[in-house]
Amino acid sequence: MEFFTILLSGLLGLVSPAGLVIDRTAESFIRSRFEVEQLQVRVDNAPSHQLLQGKVERVLIAGRGLQLKQQDIRIAALEVETDPIDLEPSSLGQEKPKFKRPFQAGVHLVLNQQDINQALHSPAVVATLRDLGIEELGNLDDAEQRYNFVNPRMELLANNRLRFQVELREQDNNQPLSITVESGLGVVAGRQIQLVEPAVYVNQEAVTDEFVKAIATNVSQQLDLRNLEVYGLRARILQLKVNPQQLEIAAFLRVEPSARFLESRRSSI
Numbered sequence: 001m002e003f004f005t006i007l008l009s010g011l012l013g014l015v016s017p018a019g020l021v022i023d024r025t026a027e028s029f030i031r032s033r034f035e036v037e038q039l040q041v042r043v044d045n046a047p048s049h050q051l052l053q054g055k056v057e058r059v060l061i062a063g064r065g066l067q068l069k070q071q072d073i074r075i076a077a078l079e080v081e082t083d084p085i086d087l088e089p090s091s092l093g094q095e096k097p098k099f100k101r102p103f104q105a106g107v108h109l110v111l112n113q114q115d116i117n118q119a120l121h122s123p124a125v126v127a128t129l130r131d132l133g134i135e136e137l138g139n140l141d142d143a144e145q146r147y148n149f150v151n152p153r154m155e156l157l158a159n160n161r162l163r164f165q166v167e168l169r170e171q172d173n174n175q176p177l178s179i180t181v182e183s184g185l186g187v188v189a190g191r192q193i194q195l196v197e198p199a200v201y202v203n204q205e206a207v208t209d210e211f212v213k214a215i216a217t218n219v220s221q222q223l224d225l226r227n228l229e230v231y232g233l234r235a236r237i238l239q240l241k242v243n244p245q246q247l248e249i250a251a252f253l254r255v256e257p258s259a260r261f262l263e264s265r266r267s268s269i
Contacts, residue, residue, distance in 0.1 A: 026059070037065030054087035054100070072122040076246070077110040099257035106238075111247045113156050120152040150176065160184050160196075160242045178203050181215075190236040193223040232259025 027041040044058040061080040068074070083104040119125050150167040157163060161184045167176040184196030195216040200207045225235045232255060239250040 035067035039063040054089045056085040074115040076112045079108040081106045103255040108250045113245045187237045191225045194220045232256040
């Protein structure tokens with residue numbers, strides 16, 4: 001989510017009266033926030049005077065090896081193509097520019113296994129993992145105090161399947177539990193990621209179907225993109241592919257003019 005909010009803020013920041021240097025301005029903005037191996041940015045704006053009216057026809061971004069600065073989050077490949085961007089001319093140059101129409105973009109990204117495993121050790125991702133599964137351990141507050149997730153790792157498999165392993169350590173207990181989850185991934189109506197035929201093992205022993213069902217239901221609820229709509233963000237997954245060593249996602253994004261989602265970011269534009 002951190003990567004996505006900064007990316008959207010960057011796209012909004014492209015709309016400024018920068019004249020013929022707009023492409024370079026956009027690229028410099030992205031490089032100020034990411035370590036980048038390869039990057040191409042193109043801003044289509046014909047006729048050019050539309051830029052002064054707060055209008056941009058299209059923004060195209062293609063990058064490889066994007067590392068979010070000061071974060072353990074890296075994307076192997078990223079492509080973004082926006083629909084026309086239309087801001088209120090009176091808001092140009094202001095701290096919080098205003099949309100005249102929703103911001104829409106298609107996004108295609110590729111994550112490799114090494115980068116996913118690096119991200120799994122970041123505090124934000126660890127916290128998310130706890131939210132996805134710790135409720136099934138009992139009382140939430142008590143579980144958060146008693147258990148720690150250690151050494152999470154992901155293995156991407158063929159046929160849209162993956163294997164996730166983690167150690168669950170209880171305070172005052174030197175014998176951690178080894179947890180393995182293997183499952184397929186599916187998308188329902190473009191808005192919800194679901195576990196397909198999941199299996200859960202604790203110390204190599206299969207757990208009950210009831211427990212697996214509870215975990216799968218919680219994961220699906222957490223990964224329902226409709227949860228983002230309260231922020232003024234709509235997202236639809238067009239494609240989700242898992243192959244050995246690589247995960248690929250194509251999605252369509254729409255941010256409403258009144259979105260609260262970017263409010264905290266616009267001050268940095």
